Amino acid sequence: MNIVSARALDLMLDSWRASGSTPAYEALADRIRLLILDGRIALGVRLPAERDLAAQLGVSRTTVAAAYAELRDRDYLTSVRGSGSIARQPHGVAAPNEAPSSGILDFSKASLPALQQLADAAATAVEQLPAYLGGTGFDPVGLPVLRQALADRYTSRGLPTSPDQIMVTIGAQHAIALLARTLLGRGDRALVEAPSYPHAIDALKAAGARLVPVSVTTHDGWDEEALEQAFQRTSPSLGYLMPDFHNPTGRSMSAALREKTLALAARQGTTLIADETIGELGMDDVEPVLPFAAYGAVDTQAILVGSVGKTVWGGVRVGWIRAERSVIQRLIRERASGDxxxxxxxxxxxxNLLGDYDSVLETRRRQLRAGRHTLARLLAEKIPEWEMPHVAGGLTAWVNLGAPVSSQLTLAARNEGLQIAAGPRFGIDGAFERFLRIPFSYSESDTERAVDALAVAWRNVGRHSIADTGWLAEVV
Incomplete structure (x- = not known):
């Protein structure tokens, strides 16, 4: 059974302490409940003993015992003799990767509805399928016709690519996890952005990596000095980056920074993974950029990850890896242990969809421009004290709340029928309490309903005195 230590839980609980009239045990219970709801504490994990957590937090054992009792009463913990307190979820409450219960609007996922052309592409694929039924169906690299189409698209975008540099995967997350377990050894350092895509962080941790964070902010982008120091001082084995419309901040690397980052990685022997899943979802008229690997020398190119989950539909589980042939061969050998x-x-x-992919992208860009405008308008009308930065592409806004209350706000929003991920979900061991990632990829009616729920939740949170510690000033 997996166990979360008192020290690890303390890091995730940062700034949990109650203010105003809220009893300490209720504040602690609420924060642990949020950690379970958004998956930072996995179901079935054992929480630390009451005595150990009390000592770590500097509170009485009675406070922890009362918090655990509150969570048991609400079915977020179960106690098993000899096994301690185990995280669970009440009947009817969605687990982090499950559909929310009826009536809950789920804004925890940055996604678009299925592409209109999808049904026609699927019908054509059914007609094409008989030509492939003579084989076993087990293929670790992907159909030649798709690998050729992906290679051609990279080449047309300015990065010459051959089909044997492509592996087709079961989505981008599968690609990231496969790369992590193939290229990392336990205890290796891995450079990541902070904030970052939480499931990539999970995959790197599962592979045993020690994470080296580099700050990315909505106003200044990447901390270039910290990035350079991270390479020079830690010599990470692997780096995971989102250089285009970074999730969640929406920032993109300049061409000069791409070249610098690849050069730094080459000097330190670091393998870089560039997640370009939303790289072609630019909404503004900006100068197009090449695929990230094109900014490095041929022998120092980054590994690229892509998918159609954000452009076609999340239900089409197809992604890919673009890498040197030797890396693809390593991935083939490793893949059989997982799928x-x-x-x-x-x-x-x-x-079939790649045949007219530019049209697909233009359709999505129009939808996202409209969604961005709707979200900006509604937030300005209903919660004007929040700061929504302008983002040139992607599907989300990294909204500054002005106070470190993201976790409290998320819990309050759930009571108003909205499920949304708190800012710390995108950090490492708790951070970003001043921020909330809000997707603008949903319909106008759903976005209005979500902002209404957030406005009510914000008023409810605001009824209590909130201590502003300033501990996240460096990312404001």
Whole structure:
């Protein structure tokens, strides 16, 4: 059974302490409940003993015992003799990766509804499928026709690529996890952005990496000095970056910074993974950039990860890895321990859509421009004290709340029928309490409903005195 230590839980609980009239045990219970709801404490994990957590937090054992009792009463913990207190979720409450219960609007996922052309592409794929039924169906690299189409697209975008540099995966997350367990050894350092995509952080941790964070902010982008120092002082084995419309801040690296980052990685022997899942979802008229790997020398190119989950539909589980041939061969050998290939029918669907992918992207850009405008308008009308930065692309806004209350706000929003991820979900061991990631990829009616729920939740949180410690000043 997995166990979260008192020290690890203390880091995740940062700034949990109650203010105003809220009893300490209630504040502690609420914060642990949020950690369970958004997946930072996995279901089935054992929490630290009451005595150990009390000593770590500097509170009485009675406070911790009362918090645990509150969580048990609400079915977020179960106690098993000899096994301690185990995280669970009440019946009818969605687990972090499950659909929310009826009536809950789920804004925890930055995604678009299915592409209108998807059904036609699927119908064509069904007609094409018989030509592939003579084989076993087990293929660790992907259908040649799709690999060729992906290689051609990279080449047309300015990065010459051959099909043997492509591996088709079961989405981008599968690609990231496969790369992490293939390229990392336990205890290796891995450079990551802070904030970052939480499931990538989870994959790197699962592979045993020691994370080296580098700050990215909505106003200044990447901390270039910290980035350089991270390479020079830690010589990370691996780096995971989102250089285009970074999730969640929306920032993009300049061409000069891309070149500098690849050069730094080459000098330190660091393998870089560039997640370009939303790299072609730019909304403003900006100078197009090349794929990240094109900014490095041929022998220092980064590994690229992409998928159609953000452009076509999350239900089409097809992604890919673009890497040097030697890396692809290593991935083939490692992949069989986790899965035996990507479904052929879905690969054919994606192949058909890639034939007119520029049209697909333009459709999505129009939808996202409208969604960005709607969210900005509604926040300005209903919660004007929040700061929504202008983002040139992607699907989300990293909104500054002006106070370190993201976790409290998330809990309050759930009571108003909205499920949304708190800012610390995108950090390492708790951070970013001043921020909330809000997708603008939903319909106008859903976005209005979400902002209404956030406005009510914000008023409810504001009824209590909130201590502003300033501990996140460096990312404001």
């Amino acid at each position: 035996l290939g990507t479904p052929a029918l879905e690969q054919l669907i994606v192949t």
